[in-house]
Amino acid sequence: MKRLMTMAAxxxxxxxxxxxxxxxxxFVTTLTTGAAVIGTDMQNAVNLAMExxxxxxxxxxxxxxxxxxxxxxEAGKQVTDKLVKQDDVDFVAGxxxxxxxxxxxxxxxxxxxxxxxxNAGPSQMAGKLxxxxxxxxxxxxxxxxxxxxxxxxxxxxxxxxxxxxNYAAGKDMTAGVERTFTGEIVGKxxxxxxxxxxxxxSAELAKxxxxxxxxxxxxxxxxxxxxxxxxxxxxxxxxxxxxxSVFTVDAISLPKLQSAGFTDVIGxxxxxxxxxxxxxxxxxxxVTDFKAKFGHYPSYYGAQxxxxxxxxxxAVEKVxxxxxxxxxxxxxxxxxxxxxxxGDFTFGNNNLPVQNFYLREVVEDADxxxxxKVVETVYENHVDSFAAECDMK
Amino acid sequence: xxxxxxxxxxxxxxxLGLLLFLVASGLTLVFxxxxxxxxxxxxxxxxxxxxxxxxxxxxxxxxxxxxxAVPITGVIGFLVERFVARPLYARDHLDHVLGTFGLILVxxxxxHLIWGPEGLSVPLPDWLRGQITLWGDTVVPTFRxxxxxxxxxxxxxxxWMVNRTRLGMLIRAGASNRTMVSALGIDIELLFGLVFALGxxxxxxxxxxxxxxxxxxxxMGNGIIITAFVVIIVGGIGSIKGAFIAALLIxxxxxxxxxxxxxxxxxxxxxxxxxxxxxxxxxxxxxxxxALVLAFRPQGLFPPKVR
Numbered sequence: 001m002k003r004l005m006t007m008a009a010x011x012x013x014x015x016x017x018x019x020x021x022x023x024x025x026x027f028v029t030t031l032t033t034g035a036a037v038i039g040t041d042m043q044n045a046v047n048l049a050m051e052x053x054x055x056x057x058x059x060x061x062x063x064x065x066x067x068x069x070x071x072x073x074e075a076g077k078q079v080t081d082k083l084v085k086q087d088d089v090d091f092v093a094g095x096x097x098x099x100x101x102x103x104x105x106x107x108x109x110x111x112x113x114x115x116x117x118x119n120a121g122p123s124q125m126a127g128k129l130x131x132x133x134x135x136x137x138x139x140x141x142x143x144x145x146x147x148x149x150x151x152x153x154x155x156x157x158x159x160x161x162x163x164x165x166n167y168a169a170g171k172d173m174t175a176g177v178e179r180t181f182t183g184e185i186v187g188k189x190x191x192x193x194x195x196x197x198x199x200x201x202s203a204e205l206a207k208x209x210x211x212x213x214x215x216x217x218x219x220x221x222x223x224x225x226x227x228x229x230x231x232x233x234x235x236x237x238x239x240x241x242x243x244x245s246v247f248t249v250d251a252i253s254l255p256k257l258q259s260a261g262f263t264d265v266i267g268x269x270x271x272x273x274x275x276x277x278x279x280x281x282x283x284x285x286x287v288t289d290f291k292a293k294f295g296h297y298p299s300y301y302g303a304q305x306x307x308x309x310x311x312x313x314x315a316v317e318k319v320x321x322x323x324x325x326x327x328x329x330x331x332x333x334x335x336x337x338x339x340x341x342x343g344d345f346t347f348g349n350n351n352l353p354v355q356n357f358y359l360r361e362v363v364e365d366a367d368x369x370x371x372x373k374v375v376e377t378v379y380e381n382h383v384d385s386f387a388a389e390c391d392m393k
Numbered sequence: 394x395x396x397x398x399x400x401x402x403x404x405x406x407x408x409l410g411l412l413l414f415l416v417a418s419g420l421t422l423v424f425x426x427x428x429x430x431x432x433x434x435x436x437x438x439x440x441x442x443x444x445x446x447x448x449x450x451x452x453x454x455x456x457x458x459x460x461x462a463v464p465i466t467g468v469i470g471f472l473v474e475r476f477v478a479r480p481l482y483a484r485d486h487l488d489h490v491l492g493t494f495g496l497i498l499v500x501x502x503x504x505h506l507i508w509g510p511e512g513l514s515v516p517l518p519d520w521l522r523g524q525i526t527l528w529g530d531t532v533v534p535t536f537r538x539x540x541x542x543x544x545x546x547x548x549x550x551x552x553w554m555v556n557r558t559r560l561g562m563l564i565r566a567g568a569s570n571r572t573m574v575s576a577l578g579i580d581i582e583l584l585f586g587l588v589f590a591l592g593x594x595x596x597x598x599x600x601x602x603x604x605x606x607x608x609x610x611x612x613m614g615n616g617i618i619i620t621a622f623v624v625i626i627v628g629g630i631g632s633i634k635g636a637f638i639a640a641l642l643i644x645x646x647x648x649x650x651x652x653x654x655x656x657x658x659x660x661x662x663x664x665x666x667x668x669x670x671x672x673x674x675x676x677x678x679x680x681x682x683x684a685l686v687l688a689f690r691p692q693g694l695f696p697p698k699v700r
Contacts, residue, residue: 031510032501032505032611032612033611033612034512034610034611034612034613036505036510036511036611037510037511037512039510040510040511166672166673166676188668189651189655189672190668190672191651191672192672192676195612195615195616196615196616196619197616199606199607199613200409200603200606200607202405202408202409202537202648203402203405203406203648203649203651203652204651204652206398206401206402206405206652207398207652210395210397210398223512223607223608223610226512226514226608227606227607227608230514230605230606230607230608231534231606233522234522234524234534234535234536234537234606235524235532235534236523236524236532236534252511255511256511256512256513256514256608257514259450259514259516260514260515260516260517260605261516
């Protein structure tokens with residue numbers, strides 16, 4: 001009898017499928033330097049996603065290992081190598097910064113692991129460098145400023161001055177607005193970026209004002225956004241040089257602008273693929289639980305990170321936790337069969353989302369907290385401009 | 394390139410230069426007199442900003458917070474000298490670098506633990522938020538003028554102290570010949586502590602003045618400390634006058650480079666090439682100046698008279 005029991009136990013152990021081992025997700029973001037404020041938001045959203053999933057995708061345990069890129073490409077590549085080689089993760093997700101993602105992509109793709117961007121969308125990786133193992137839950141960098149260019153045309157803005165940081169995404173962002181804006185670009189400044197980024201924009205603001213442009217387009221993500229808006233108000237440019245921004249005025253910068261009383265930002269318009277006010281069940285649950293847990297609104301960085309984990313979970317569940325069949329795994333990811341907080345979307349040929357872009361306005365909510373709400377839909381099911389350069393079908 | 398823009402960019406350059414001087418003056422004093430390489434000087438700049446931000450929310454008044462936060466930063470500097478710098482004086486410069494680099498990591502992490510990763514904004518009183526019209530449509534933000542005023546006042550105070558007071562005389566004597574000063578019965582350890590505290594207070598003041606423009610963030614000092622080292626190398630290590638002139642020079646070159654380099658480049662290359670190369674070159678400009686000074690006048694433009 002005892003022997004029978006042992007045999008039965010052995011048999012049941014053998015019968016256990018291979019996926020008893022947890023599926024590991026490496027998540028690379030910025031957890032130190034001033035940009036850690038973004039990374040923390042993403043980390044919170046990932047932890048909330050794991051909580052909503054109960055730590056599982058179907059029957060498979062999920063495990064997340066965070067890595068800090070220190071806001072620098074070389075450190076980002078190093079921590080990616082560590083996740084791929086030492087921790088042997090199945091997915092590497094995250095990446096705020098385009099230059100960090102560009103530096104790290106080979107480490108993941110050469111090891112035949114799945115790479116998922118939760119923010120950065122460099123033009124190269126949407127086009128010529130597209131890869132069957134690379135997916136995105138954000139956008140291609142040019143898309144959001146293209147939507148802004150469209151808005152400027154509709155509002156009858158004739159001339160524009162551009163300011164952005166001097167790195168991969170800064171160049172994509174200015175290229176994006178230049179692609180759709182039909183008026184004249186009267187000047188452009190690219191400022192120093194990185195851990196010792198330029199945060200005092202006095203010289204550039206003086207130039208922008210002297211240029212006599214109808215409007216000022218800027219892209220300053222993270223802490224730089226708050227700094228920029230303050231100097232914009234201190235320079236008293238609201239009347240003469242209206243501000244049109246992307247990834248600058250957001251749930252990261254608004255709480256600090258509110259605490260310091262920079263009221264000029266109310267009513268300011270930005271474009272985005274997501275907003276806390278979007279009306280779908282997944283988004284309501286995400287925003288409500290995030291606010292209850294962390295005491296403030298999530299940002300789009302958080303929303304995209306939440307989606308990245310949900311996308312991974314949906315695919316892992318579809319393949320029953322079997323990470324060995326990459327073709328099945330990729331097919332499962334490509335279906336994007338999960339409740340995205342931005343509403344349903346599909347993946348294009350280059351594995352970037354085909355999705356809507358909205359115009360948002362900064363408002364005060366019912367509790368007196370500054371946030372954004374959707375004003376109108378600028379693009380419906382927008383495909384990025386580099387998809388055609390990608391040779392995947 | 395019109396006159397009004399030139400004046401405004403000149404003022405912007407002056408403001409940047411004065412902030413650089415506030416950081417560089419402490420660095421050059423500590424390096425010149427104590428022969429101590431303090432990489433963590435930027436951390437004191439950051440602490441100044443965080444103290445001032447916290448006190449501004451506590452008192453509801455930026456100016457009052459500034460007045461209280463400056464001596465607090467000085468005290469922190471005094472403690473850093475006593476417990477971190479002093480045990481390292483006898484060692485060589487590499488150990489100073491290692492020790493103070495460790496201190497940067499400790500202070501950054503402590504700041505992260507106390508204030509969180511998101512940084513702090515500093516609200517300004519209404520009278521500092523607006524702009525002042527110089528003439529016609531030449532307008533400058535009031536607070537930037539206040540930075541220039543405060544920077545000039547601090548620089549004047551430092552010159553007066555170093556050149557006209559007994560403490561200043563001892564500091565100058567210490568810079569020339571440390572052994573002789575202590576042989577004359579001067580408490581050299583206390584003097585060093587005071588010099589360190591003075592440098593910390595100046596750096597802290599710079600951090601407090603920049604915080605309302607940007608914000609108090611972790612690691613904010615690590616960027617400016619590199620530029621401050623450029624300033625003291627160009628100016629001559631240990632020289633307050635050198636630091637002052639070099640800081641204004643670097644501030645003006647950096648600002649004017651950022652403002653006009655693309656226009657100048659556009660005169661002899663295609664607009665696209667000018668647009669792409671100007672940001673790269675203007676970011677390098679101050680290092681090019683430093684390389685030139687090191688090549689042709691390695692002791693700096695205004696080295697202290699007696700070494």
